[in-house]
Amino acid sequence: MKTETKTTKSTVAARTRKASTTKTTTRKVKAKSTAAEGLMELYIDSLKDIYWAEKALTKALPKMAKNATSENLISSLENHLSVTEEQISRLEKVFELAGKKATAKKCEAMDGLIKEGQDIMESTEPGPVRDAGIIAASQKIEHYEIATYGTLCAFAKTLGQKEAAALLHETLNEEKEADITLTEAAYNTINFDAAEEDSEM
Template identity: 55%
Template sequence: MPTAKNLNELFYATLQDIYHGEKQILKALPRMAKHATTPELKKAFQLHVDQTEGQVERLQQVFEMLDKSARGKTCEAIEGLVEEGKEVMSETEPGEVMDAGLIAAAQAVEHYEIARYGTLCAWAQQLGMPEAAKLLQQTLKEEKETDALLNKMAMGGINRSAA
């Protein structure tokens, strides 16, 4: 967690953290789509690129509400999770096994984002920023939907095929 003296500073620092994280995710998703072999997983990763671009735009709006420039601060958690995804792509057998690994890597990222956006929503409300909370809540909803979709694909056959 970033260092801060009060909730406003913590909120801003966490926004910078997730902003950097979303930018890293935007770089990773096309590569994951390229390595996915299941058409539905490829499509899900490609669609999530567009969704993540919208999430970055919403974060930029929140930065504007704070009268701050949209600037990221290194998110080591996301960088580590993206690195794990790269390991899956380089060290896993192509096909269903890689798809299962890619889903697991993507869900780890989604779970981190769900935790961060849930916290940011609560803090925005506490800080009297209902518009920011609304934007962050929209992203939180999308992250939960993406996680549910990935889980459905995994449980719907990809994990079974990988076995």
């Protein structure tokens, strides 16, 4: 019994030493020379990010629609393209309200999500399975946008940018609606059709 207790104590001590060693080797991230120093700068930087993302989407959505086969999905993607163009105009207004020129800064997250969508289309045959993949890729994009616009709304409110917050909230609601539309398209037909193709193989 005493031996077991001793072993347990030495094991705990070893783990504690390992944990403390891990803590000491963790390095702080060095900020870039252009790093934001205040919330307003972070807000503007985030606006530039999503502005690039929305512009990139206006090129990606037509490709997705062209590769889709479900009329419902094609219609949803084409409709979201026109909504995205309106959202770009809205972002330009938000920049204006902040006294800044609308400028795009490459959004690495959106770039990655769009590339993932392209990979899905290239790795699936045209039909229900590809449609299901396009919906999956589109919903990842929508979820990213929902998170981004939710954060931007909070920033705008904190900074007293009430009109900008209202505009950003309008876009947030549109992104949520798009996500619901894609979910319904997937659940009602496309995923079941894709599953049927699997059972026929």
